[in-house]
Amino acid sequence: METIDKELLKKITDSEEYKGAYNIRKNGKGIERKITENINIVTKEGNQGIDIFVKANTKFDIVHIPVIITQSGVKDVVYNDFYIGENAHVDIIAGCGIHNDECNDSEHNGIHRFFLEKGAKVKYIEKHYGQGVGKGKRLLNPMTQIEMKSGSNFEMETVQIKGVDSTIRTTKALLMENTNLVISEKIMTHDKQYAKTVFEVKLNGENASTHVTSRSVATEQSEQQFESKVIGDSKCFGHVECDAIIKDGAKVIAIPQIIANNVEANLIHEAAIGKIAGEQLTKLMTLGLTEKEAEQEIINGFLK
Amino acid sequence: MLELKNICFTRDNKKILDNINLRIDTNKFIVITGPNGSGKSTLAKIIMGIEKQDKGKIIFNGKDITKLSINQRANIGIGFAFQAPIKFKGITVYDLIRLSVGKDIKKAEACEILSKVGLCAKEYIDREVNSSLSGGELKRIEIATVSVRNSQLTIFDEPEAGIDLWSFNNLINVFEEMRKTTKGTTLIISHQEKILNIADEIILVNNGKIQEYGTKEEMLDMVLNKPKCCKLGGTNSGNNR
Numbered sequence: 001m002e003t004i005d006k007e008l009l010k011k012i013t014d015s016e017e018y019k020g021a022y023n024i025r026k027n028g029k030g031i032e033r034k035i036t037e038n039i040n041i042v043t044k045e046g047n048q049g050i051d052i053f054v055k056a057n058t059k060f061d062i063v064h065i066p067v068i069i070t071q072s073g074v075k076d077v078v079y080n081d082f083y084i085g086e087n088a089h090v091d092i093i094a095g096c097g098i099h100n101d102e103c104n105d106s107e108h109n110g111i112h113r114f115f116l117e118k119g120a121k122v123k124y125i126e127k128h129y130g131q132g133v134g135k136g137k138r139l140l141n142p143m144t145q146i147e148m149k150s151g152s153n154f155e156m157e158t159v160q161i162k163g164v165d166s167t168i169r170t171t172k173a174l175l176m177e178n179t180n181l182v183i184s185e186k187i188m189t190h191d192k193q194y195a196k197t198v199f200e201v202k203l204n205g206e207n208a209s210t211h212v213t214s215r216s217v218a219t220e221q222s223e224q225q226f227e228s229k230v231i232g233d234s235k236c237f238g239h240v241e242c243d244a245i246i247k248d249g250a251k252v253i254a255i256p257q258i259i260a261n262n263v264e265a266n267l268i269h270e271a272a273i274g275k276i277a278g279e280q281l282t283k284l285m286t287l288g289l290t291e292k293e294a295e296q297e298i299i300n301g302f303l304k
Numbered sequence: 305m306l307e308l309k310n311i312c313f314t315r316d317n318k319k320i321l322d323n324i325n326l327r328i329d330t331n332k333f334i335v336i337t338g339p340n341g342s343g344k345s346t347l348a349k350i351i352m353g354i355e356k357q358d359k360g361k362i363i364f365n366g367k368d369i370t371k372l373s374i375n376q377r378a379n380i381g382i383g384f385a386f387q388a389p390i391k392f393k394g395i396t397v398y399d400l401i402r403l404s405v406g407k408d409i410k411k412a413e414a415c416e417i418l419s420k421v422g423l424c425a426k427e428y429i430d431r432e433v434n435s436s437l438s439g440g441e442l443k444r445i446e447i448a449t450v451s452v453r454n455s456q457l458t459i460f461d462e463p464e465a466g467i468d469l470w471s472f473n474n475l476i477n478v479f480e481e482m483r484k485t486t487k488g489t490t491l492i493i494s495h496q497e498k499i500l501n502i503a504d505e506i507i508l509v510n511n512g513k514i515q516e517y518g519t520k521e522e523m524l525d526m527v528l529n530k531p532k533c534c535k536l537g538g539t540n541s542g543n544n545r
Contacts, residue, residue, distance in 0.1 A: 285375040287403050288378040301392060301395035
């Protein structure tokens with residue numbers, strides 16, 4: 001692996017050595033893989049992606065599936081399906097890092113589908129990151145689909161650190177009875193970047209619940225759009241919280257939608273967009289920070 | 305240590321501060337009291353640089369600091385505790401203490417600082433400084449962030465505001481302890497007898513002017529027994545030092 005590969009992998013997975021199973025994909029091809037007793041990884045026909053199988057009753061295991069693109073002009077589309085057995089408990093760390101020093105656009109579209117059997121528990125972390133000095137754009141369009149059977153739990157942390165020129169991030173989930181879905185999204189955009197997030201959660205079963213939190217910072221001339229739709233079909237609970245800090249000439253649009261099809265559905269949407277509160281800056285300045293330092297600390301905390 | 309010269313502040317055609325002249329000595333515990341709307345908080349904010357006076361000068365340790373920014377004043381030894389502690393999204397109690405100290409510190413050190421204001425540190429250190437904390441908890445954290453800076457002049461703007469009686473009684477203990485251990489001058493804006501009782505000196509502000517300034521012994525009886533105080537609207541010629 002080249003130095004740049006290692007650098008990108010560290011940015012998106014926060015580690016250099018992977019415990020558990022892993023599959024590393026570079027410029028559209030799988031380059032390294034390891035399976036464990038509990039986790040099997042099988043290449044789909046035509047190398048269009050992988051199927052990941054987590055055995056039922058797995059007490060705890062981890063699988064890393066990072067993707068890196070270092071070749072300018074690559075358009076990589078990958079279909080990864082995760083089959084999580086009954087009562088299995090697994091952490092899945094995904095993400096994509098693009099390095100583009102040239103003038104052609106590099107693009108990765110990861111379509112991830114999760115099928116959780118009864119009582120399964122998943123923590124899914126994905127990070128997106130772009131770097132390089134080329135004029136070619138770094139484009140990422142992740143699509144996540146989650147199907148949750150009775151008693152299962154899914155926790156998703158999705159982070160776009162920096163350097164992604166354009167992204168449309170779509171997450172759709174179907175929740176059966178006694179399930180819980182927690183999604184936490186953090187996005188920072190700068191320059192003329194564009195980021196759109198679409199969440200659609202269908203609370204189908206009794207006592208299904210979801211909590212979606214989106215925190216974003218839009219700076220310079222960037223634009224963000226947050227669309228969420230939570231549909232309550234039974235006695236269920238849904239809470240969506242969209243919070244954005246806006247700076248410079250940036251633009252943020254939040255489009256909330258909550259649909260209750262059942263009298264017992266309890267759905268809440270909160271959205272707030274605004275600049276950094278002046279009193280927060282003042283407080284940190286009374287501790288000796290300059291206005292610029294205070295602003296950076298507030299943003300760092302907000303996106304932590 | 306601190307000298308205010310001819311400070312005036314007018315907003316919406318109302319004189320909030322009317323030619324304030326005041327000299328505060330080093331190593332004192334001073335309480336500024338007076339009716340609501342008399343200009344106490346504005347005066348405190350002007351000293352910190354949060355509000356800008358229309359007229360007048362501020363001298364700190366012999367240096368004219370009138371044109372210094374908030375952070376420049378903080379860095380030469382002025383601290384300020386807000387009446388309503390500021391809430392954040394994402395910034396934790398540990399972050400705030402680390403920023404107050406001005407360098408990276410271990411969590412154990414931050415816990416020790418929190419313990420001094422009577423908070424069980426382990427329960428709080430990783431919590432966000434947001435509305436999930438009670439008024440009393442936020443106030444203690446605010447006091448911790450200010451007192452850890454060991455400023456030469458520390459201003460507390462109504463520390464009793466927005467907290468229940470039980471929390472207030474605990475806060476008094478914190479101030480009594482600070483009173484014993486802190487070097488430098490503490491300037492507290494307060495209406496509370498228990499705080500007035502631990503003062504070296506008391507300043508009575510009324511209608512944007514300094515009505516009286518004296519030792520606790522000279523002032524306490526007058527302030528407590530005649531809260532409307534004494535020929536209100538008097539000149540600024542009280543015992544200003």
